[in-house]
Amino acid sequence: MKRGKRYIDSAKQIDSSTLYDVAEAVDLVKSTANAKFDEAIDISVRLGVDPRHADQQVRGAIVLPHGTGKNVRVLVFAKGDKAEEAKAAGADYVGDDELIKKIQTENWFDFDICVATPDMMGVVGRIARVLGPKGLMPNPKSGTVTMDITKAINDIKAGKVEYRVDKTSIVHVSVARASFDSVKIIENLKTLMEAIIKAKPAAAKGTYVKSVVISSTMGPGIKINPTKF
Numbered sequence: 001m002k003r004g005k006r007y008i009d010s011a012k013q014i015d016s017s018t019l020y021d022v023a024e025a026v027d028l029v030k031s032t033a034n035a036k037f038d039e040a041i042d043i044s045v046r047l048g049v050d051p052r053h054a055d056q057q058v059r060g061a062i063v064l065p066h067g068t069g070k071n072v073r074v075l076v077f078a079k080g081d082k083a084e085e086a087k088a089a090g091a092d093y094v095g096d097d098e099l100i101k102k103i104q105t106e107n108w109f110d111f112d113i114c115v116a117t118p119d120m121m122g123v124v125g126r127i128a129r130v131l132g133p134k135g136l137m138p139n140p141k142s143g144t145v146t147m148d149i150t151k152a153i154n155d156i157k158a159g160k161v162e163y164r165v166d167k168t169s170i171v172h173v174s175v176a177r178a179s180f181d182s183v184k185i186i187e188n189l190k191t192l193m194e195a196i197i198k199a200k201p202a203a204a205k206g207t208y209v210k211s212v213v214i215s216s217t218m219g220p221g222i223k224i225n226p227t228k229f
Contacts, residue, residue: 006034006035006218007218007219007220010031010032010034010219010220011032011220013028013031013032014028014032014220014222016223018223019223019224019225019226020222020223020224020225021224021225021228022186022189022190022224022228022229023182023186025214025222025223025224026182026185026186026189026214027182028222029041029178029185029214029215029216029219029222030178030182030185030216032216032219032220032222033178033216033217033218033219034218034219035216035217035218037217038069038177038178038179039177039178039216039217039218039219040068040069040070040174040176040177040178040216040217041174041175041176041177041178041180041185041214041215041216042172042173042174042175042214042215042216042217043171043172043173043175043189043192043212043213043214044170044171044172044212044213044214044215044221045170045171045193045196045209045211045212045213046169046170046209046210046211046212047165047169047170047171047196047204047208047209047210048169048204048205048206048207048208048209048210049165049169049201049203049204049208050169051165051166051167051169052167053203055201055202055203056201056203056204057164057165057201058163058164058165058171058196058199058200058201059141059142059162059163059164059165059199060141060142060162060163060164060195060196060199061141061142061143061144061160061161061162061163062160062161062163062191062192062195063155063158063159063160063161064159064160064161064175064176064188064191064192065159065184065187065188065191066159066176066180066184066185066187066188067158067159068159068161068174068175068176068177068188069176069177069179069180070112070174070177072112072113072156072157073092073093073110073111073112073113074090074091074092074093074111074112074113074114074115074153074156074157075091075092075093075094075099075111075113075114075115076091076093076094076095076114076115076116076149076153077095077096077099077100077114077115077116077117077120077123077124077138078094078096078115078116078117078120078149079096079117079119079120082117082147082149083095083096085149085150086115086149086153088150089149089150089153089154090153090154090157091115091149091153092111093110093111096120096123097123100123100124100126100127103127103130103131104126104127104130109134109136111136113136113144113156114131114136114137114138114144115138115144115145115146115149115152115153115156116138116144116145117145117146117147117149118145118146118147121138121145124137124138135162135164142162143155143160159188161173161174161175161192163192163195163196163199171196173192175188175189175192176188176189178216189214190229193209193212193229194229196209197209197229209226209229210226211223211226212224212225212226212229
């Protein structure tokens, strides 16, 4: 893969064979985030689980103490009073069948997360095949299928993120922006890692957290010593 000059210069600051302490890694990721926009800070955690087995799935949601720095667009599938509640709570889009049709016919995905009341899941199920691959399907485990619409929206707007192990046994999550000060990034990282560690499946054997890497949107990966969490 051909790399740009900015990436190559940033990579020179990092020793790929070193497992950095959390604070040192955060300082490095901030210094290598030198694009002309406020880069996201992402974390990739390789876990010692086999996601092919149902009893080794790792999935959940957590509200980061300092948010992600991203303006999250929330779509809510609800009717009647719950639809009005969603509008009052600050949902960006609220509806039922008309939104389903819009997604089906216009391939419309101008939103970042979906919330639904339980009674709407039968309807939402009609577009599960398009929402699922994009990670947008509402799910009770992540708190996006609920009657407490106000709390769900408030949590999302405050910085709630979902984490889920993929088929390669890695969890990828965006946890901050490069403009955040180091303390806030560290606190967000530790909050997420505590949740992932707490979610360890009973069936998982051996080393659970195998590797932790953080990076900015355009920057190189920086390895963190997993034992520091």
